[in-house]
Structures are given as C-alpha cells and as structure tokens.
Amino acid sequence: MASAPSALVTGSTRGIGRAIALRLAREGYAVVVNHAGPSGGEETVAAIRDAGGEAAAVRADVRFSNECRRLAREAEGLFGPPEVLVNNVGPFLERPLSETTDEEWRLLLDGNLSSAFYCAREILPSMRQRGRGAIVNVGALNAEISPGMTHEAPAYFVAKTALLMLTRTLAQAEGRRGIRVNAVNPGFIETDAYGEWDEAEQRRWRERIPLGRFGRPDEVADAVAYLVSDRAAYVSGAILAVHGGLWL
Numbered sequence: 001m002a003s004a005p006s007a008l009v010t011g012s013t014r015g016i017g018r019a020i021a022l023r024l025a026r027e028g029y030a031v032v033v034n035h036a037g038p039s040g041g042e043e044t045v046a047a048i049r050d051a052g053g054e055a056a057a058v059r060a061d062v063r064f065s066n067e068c069r070r071l072a073r074e075a076e077g078l079f080g081p082p083e084v085l086v087n088n089v090g091p092f093l094e095r096p097l098s099e100t101t102d103e104e105w106r107l108l109l110d111g112n113l114s115s116a117f118y119c120a121r122e123i124l125p126s127m128r129q130r131g132r133g134a135i136v137n138v139g140a141l142n143a144e145i146s147p148g149m150t151h152e153a154p155a156y157f158v159a160k161t162a163l164l165m166l167t168r169t170l171a172q173a174e175g176r177r178g179i180r181v182n183a184v185n186p187g188f189i190e191t192d193a194y195g196e197w198d199e200a201e202q203r204r205w206r207e208r209i210p211l212g213r214f215g216r217p218d219e220v221a222d223a224v225a226y227l228v229s230d231r232a233a234y235v236s237g238a239i240l241a242v243h244g245g246l247w248l
Contacts, residue, residue, distance in 0.1 A: 171237030187243025210245035
C-alpha cells in the first residue's frame with residue numbers, strides 16, 4: 001500500500017483521462033488507472049512509473065454499479081482509500097434523438113452520468129470517514145448553458161447537463177463532511193477524436209474560438225489538479241470552463 005495519497009481516474013488510458021492521471025502522479029498521488037477494455041492501462045502506468053510515480057491499472061466498466069463496487073475495492077487494496085476521484089469516462093455520440101436507439105441512449109446516460117454516480121457512491125464512505133476528499137466530474141463544452149450544438153449530440157448533452165446537477169448536489173450534501181465536488185467543462189481539446197476531423201472543419205471551429213486554437217489535454221489536467229489541491233480549498237460546486245472562451 002502506498003504512503004502517498006491516492007487518486008482514482010476513470011477512463012484514464014488516453015486523451016484527457018491519461019493527461020489527468022499523469023498530472024496527478026506528478027502532484028504526488030498514487031494513481032489508479034481505469035480502463036474498460038482488455039488492455040490499455042499498461043502504457044499509462046508505465047509512463048507514470050518511468051517518471052518516478054506510483055500507479056496501477058484496474059479494468060472495470062464503470063457503466064455498471066457492480067463494476068464500480070469492485071473498482072473501489074481494488075483501488076483501496078492497491079493504494080488505500082482514494083482521496084481524489086475523477087469521473088472522466090464519457091462516451092460521445094453525434095445523432096438526432098429521433099435516430100438514437102435504446103442501446104445508444106443507455107450507453108450515453110450510463111457512460112456519462114450513471115458511472116459518476118456509482119463511483120462517487122462507492123468512494124464517499126471512506127472520504128466521509130477521513131473527513132476530506134475531492135471529486136471532479138468531467139463535463140462538456142457549455143453544458144451548463146444549453147449550448148447551441150445540443151441538437152447535434154442531444155443524448156450526450158442531456159447526460160452531461162445532468163452530471164453538472166449531480167456535481168452541485170453532491171457539493172451541497174458533502175461539504176459539511178470536508179468533501180469538495182467540482183466539475184471541469186472542456187471545449188475542443190486536441191485528442192484522437194478531433195484529429196480525425198478534416199482540416200476545413202478544424203479550421204472552422206478554431207476561427208470561432210476566441211483564443212484561436214484547440215486546447216491540450218494537459219490544460220484540462222491542470223484545471224483538475226487545481227480543483228483537487230489545497231489551493232482550491234474553498235472551491236466546491238464550481239463548474240470550471242476550459243474552452244478558450246467559446247460560448248455557443
């Protein structure tokens with residue numbers, strides 16, 4: 001068991017989740033790297049260990065409550081009860097509601113919303129016992145203000161908007177126990193998904209972003225690192241936008 005405080009980051013094998021795991025390791029956390037597939041966590045764990053940090057991977061599909069329960073138990077067995085939980089898992093689907101299947105609806109709701117609820121429910125008892133803890137939920141661009149692109153990915157934004165309500169509700173309920181709950185809302189971030197767009201589409205969106213560029217995964221990780229740190233000791237129930245000023 002690690003002597004360092006521990007952090008659990010769901011969906012942390014690539015993109016924003018991987019950047020968060022790496023950053024929290026640099027901040028001194030022993031990191032539990034979560035992945036749903038048969039492989040994928042080893043590379044992130046190796047990168048953390050190569051940099052002198054502590055990490056281990058746990059496979060669990062956090063869309064399901066029993067998997068979250070097992071993930072929490074294994075995380076505690078590895079590095080002790082997590083002091084930080086980052087709910088990063090968030091499948092995306094661009095499709096009109098009229099064409100969204102039952103299976104796709106469940107994937108989006110369970111992946112983006114239920115996963116955060118299940119994981120928080122499993123981790124909160126140990127945080128309450130210690131009288132401290134920090135939870136960060138990863139939302140989506142402008143979800144708190146019903147963005148103009150909701151019609152393009154409605155199920156996704158329904159889930160992310162509800163995730164922000166979950167964030168505020170938990171912040172109010174758990175603050176008296178020393179537990180802070182916040183969210184970050186990333187905008188267009190240079191992940192593999194955006195790399196697949198054609199250049200014209202990327203240019204069109206960059207021109208709409210006041211800062212004139214896409215963000216980097218490590219810039220979202222910086223926001224998460226701030227929110228879980230003592231520098232944000234009086235910050236709870238906040239929604240921190242990391243989108244270069246893009247309000248739709």
